[in-house]
Amino acid sequence: MTGxxxxxxHLGDVYVRPHGFAxxxxxxxxxxxxxxDDLDAPPEDNSSSSSQGGYxxxxxxxxxxxxxxxxxxxxxxxxxxxxxxxxxxxxLGIPVFTLTQARSDxxxxxxxxxxxxxxxxxxxxxxxxxxxTATGNxxxxxxxxxxxxxxxxxxxxxLPPLPDPTxxxxxxxxxxxxxxxxxxxxxxxxxAQASDSPLSGLVAMLVAMQILTSDPGRASSYSRQLxxxxxxxxxxxxxxSRRLLWEMARGSPSTAGLDLDLIDQVLExxxxxxxLQAGTNNTQLxxxxxxPSEGFGDAAQIATALVNAALAAAPAAAAGDAVxxxxxxxxxxxxxxxxxxxxxxxxxxxxxxxxxxxAEFDQQYINPYAGSxxxxxxxxFDPRAIVTAAxxxxxxxxxxxxGPSHAPELQPLTVNETRVGTWxxxxxxxxxxxxxxxxxxxxxxxxxxxxxLVDGVKxxxxxxxxxxxxxxDPDPASPAYKPDVxxxxxxxxxxxxxxxxxxxxxxxxxxPVVNKCPGGLVCVGWLSGSTDASQMGTCLNATVNYVIxxxxxxxxxxxxxxxxxxxxxxxxxxxxxxxDPLWCESFWPDSTLRVTxxxxxxxxxxxxxxxxxxxxxxAVVMASRMSYAALERRLKGH
Numbered sequence: 001m002t003g004x005x006x007x008x009x010h011l012g013d014v015y016v017r018p019h020g021f022a023x024x025x026x027x028x029x030x031x032x033x034x035x036x037d038d039l040d041a042p043p044e045d046n047s048s049s050s051s052q053g054g055y056x057x058x059x060x061x062x063x064x065x066x067x068x069x070x071x072x073x074x075x076x077x078x079x080x081x082x083x084x085x086x087x088x089x090x091x092l093g094i095p096v097f098t099l100t101q102a103r104s105d106x107x108x109x110x111x112x113x114x115x116x117x118x119x120x121x122x123x124x125x126x127x128x129x130x131x132x133t134a135t136g137n138x139x140x141x142x143x144x145x146x147x148x149x150x151x152x153x154x155x156x157x158x159l160p161p162l163p164d165p166t167x168x169x170x171x172x173x174x175x176x177x178x179x180x181x182x183x184x185x186x187x188x189x190x191x192a193q194a195s196d197s198p199l200s201g202l203v204a205m206l207v208a209m210q211i212l213t214s215d216p217g218r219a220s221s222y223s224r225q226l227x228x229x230x231x232x233x234x235x236x237x238x239x240x241s242r243r244l245l246w247e248m249a250r251g252s253p254s255t256a257g258l259d260l261d262l263i264d265q266v267l268e269x270x271x272x273x274x275x276l277q278a279g280t281n282n283t284q285l286x287x288x289x290x291x292p293s294e295g296f297g298d299a300a301q302i303a304t305a306l307v308n309a310a311l312a313a314a315p316a317a318a319a320g321d322a323v324x325x326x327x328x329x330x331x332x333x334x335x336x337x338x339x340x341x342x343x344x345x346x347x348x349x350x351x352x353x354x355x356x357x358x359a360e361f362d363q364q365y366i367n368p369y370a371g372s373x374x375x376x377x378x379x380x381f382d383p384r385a386i387v388t389a390a391x392x393x394x395x396x397x398x399x400x401x402x403g404p405s406h407a408p409e410l411q412p413l414t415v416n417e418t419r420v421g422t423w424x425x426x427x428x429x430x431x432x433x434x435x436x437x438x439x440x441x442x443x444x445x446x447x448x449x450x451x452x453l454v455d456g457v458k459x460x461x462x463x464x465x466x467x468x469x470x471x472x473d474p475d476p477a478s479p480a481y482k483p484d485v486x487x488x489x490x491x492x493x494x495x496x497x498x499x500x501x502x503x504x505x506x507x508x509x510x511x512p513v514v515n516k517c518p519g520g521l522v523c524v525g526w527l528s529g530s531t532d533a534s535q536m537g538t539c540l541n542a543t544v545n546y547v548i549x550x551x552x553x554x555x556x557x558x559x560x561x562x563x564x565x566x567x568x569x570x571x572x573x574x575x576x577x578x579x580d581p582l583w584c585e586s587f588w589p590d591s592t593l594r595v596t597x598x599x600x601x602x603x604x605x606x607x608x609x610x611x612x613x614x615x616x617x618x619a620v621v622m623a624s625r626m627s628y629a630a631l632e633r634r635l636k637g638h
Contacts, residue, residue, distance in 0.1 A: 058083035062371030066340040075336035129594040134586035147584040151469040151550035156229035157493040158543035160219040165257030176265040180205040185235040189465035191373040200273030204389040211394035223403035240549040241345035270359030272389040283388040288357040297354040309395035446491035472556040498540035
């Protein structure tokens with residue numbers, strides 16, 4: 001397949017211009033190569049390409065109403081994401097390649113050469129090999145073994161740890177579940193950034209956990225059980241939360257202790273990185289909830305805790321003891337309901353849940369780059385908003401967990417905003433920045449991260465696309481075959497929520513194969529091997545688990561791999577779930593995906609070579625015939 005080079009100055013304009021590569025069949029674009037210019041370059045036309053340093057004014061490849069069919073209400077035409085183009089769900093009709101910066105520079109120079117030649121003579125050409133192994137739809141391809149499903153792992157932890165996840169020897173307590181999403185999507189998955197949506201909310205949740213556990217023993221006074229869950233795969237029709245709920249419903253060992261019958265409160269942290277109001281020190285957050293009059297649980301208790309937490313911060317801010325102010329307000333009553341969220345899945349299965357979605361926006365997304373490669377730490381993103389949101393969340397959760405009958409001598413939760421800022425910075429460094437990425441000190445203290453080579457340079461960047469899993473270890477606690485970002489979350493959440501144990505094996509060296517921790521303890525910080533103590537992990541008393549995040553249409557079966565299943569059919573029907581889409585990626589032959597850029601000789605040169613070759617061939621044929629005839633005459637003479 002011969003393709004054209006496409007030069008896009010600003011992807012947000014959603015236009016393409018053939019720019020410089022020769023194509024077979026002039027005027028027909030059979031494939032495109034996307035070249036990314038310096039983002040500080042000015043636009044070349046009068047469109048609204050950019051008013052923000054080369055970035056488009058807005059661009060999102062997500063839909064205007066992401067996961068609309070999964071919302072707990074019907075509001076056709078409502079727009080949560082005003083920048084949404086839906087490009088990530090569109091059939092483009094032609095294959096599109098994006099190039100690294102180094103390859104872009106090379107191909108751009110070749111394209112300029114073609115332009116200088118007025119597209120005549122010896123031109124540079126792009127040939128693209130795109131043969132996919134899979135055919136048909138995802139179900140058929142998976143049954144044929146020619147694709148793998150999108151899949152990852154949710155990670156959840158309990159605070160305090162559960163002494164008995166089965167509740168057979170200890171009384172069960174109501175659970176407040178706090179969730180945050182992990183993944184984003186984009187027209188090009190590997191380029192998608194996710195600093196604001198959803199990583200700012202994830203960082204706020206992880207830091208709130210650290211604030212709550214910075215006072216040792218405080219959690220022992222809680223009358224409610226807190227649980228925290230990081231959920232991947234949500235841009236793909238709420239795949240992660242739907243699977244998490246299915247695993248809970250069928251009693252999976254990986255969800256032991258996370259009993260849906262006990263979960264009566266769910267608080268989801270959405271994007272908060274753009275919540276700091278320009279020109280002020282105030283972080284504005286909005287509390288979204290479904291209306292009790294429509295048959296949903298009354299979230300007033302959670303909303304009140306958040307509002308009171310914000311009010312409690314006001315005197316400290318006024319006295320100069322706090323750097324930032326924060327306000328938490330109910331979302332507009334004109335909203336049709338909660339924004340697209342994991343909370344939607346929980347309310348579908350258990351409408352009586354008191355559910356709140358906390359975010360930086362009210363009626364529409366204020367992030368113009370959600371679900372794109374532009375959702376980075378610029379143009380309105382401020383880490384200080386994450387600091388404030390984390391403090392607010394920790395105070396509200398502490399209030400909810402203590403309950404109204406806590407000991408009066410218990411002091412209010414102590415918060416050191418300087419330390420909180422440090423924690424936020426560490427997580428930003430690991431999860432949001434391309435460099436150091438997972439080579440950051442926090443990550444390397446907990447695992448040995450892998451890397452990929454990009455233009456010959458090691459990259460530890462976290463990809464914000466859920467990707468695929470080729471194998472699932474039968475031991476759900478094993479780090480084997482689990483991508484690094486899930487291992488980081490598992491180790492960090494375990495280390496944060498762990499409590500001291502008076503006796504037993506806590507503190508002993510461990511590894512996931514030889515020196516395993518006994519039941520009730522988890523191995524944290526294992527780097528490699530099973531003999532070198534400096535590389536081994538430590539057994540800690542924590543409740544933390546991986547939960548598979550994949551379509552409910554598939555299960556991984558030992559010795560057989562991914563298999564189609566209808567086990568969740570009755571459960572899905574009971575809660576009136578829409579059909580569960582099965583997202584897969586095809587296998588590719590070893591020679592693909594391949595782009596070859598080469599210089600093709602001018603037409604006149606090719607014609608001359610053809611004529612010369614033809615003449616030479618004819619001359620050889622004639623010479624051969626003459627030689628053969630001469631040989632025959634000679635043989636007859638003898």
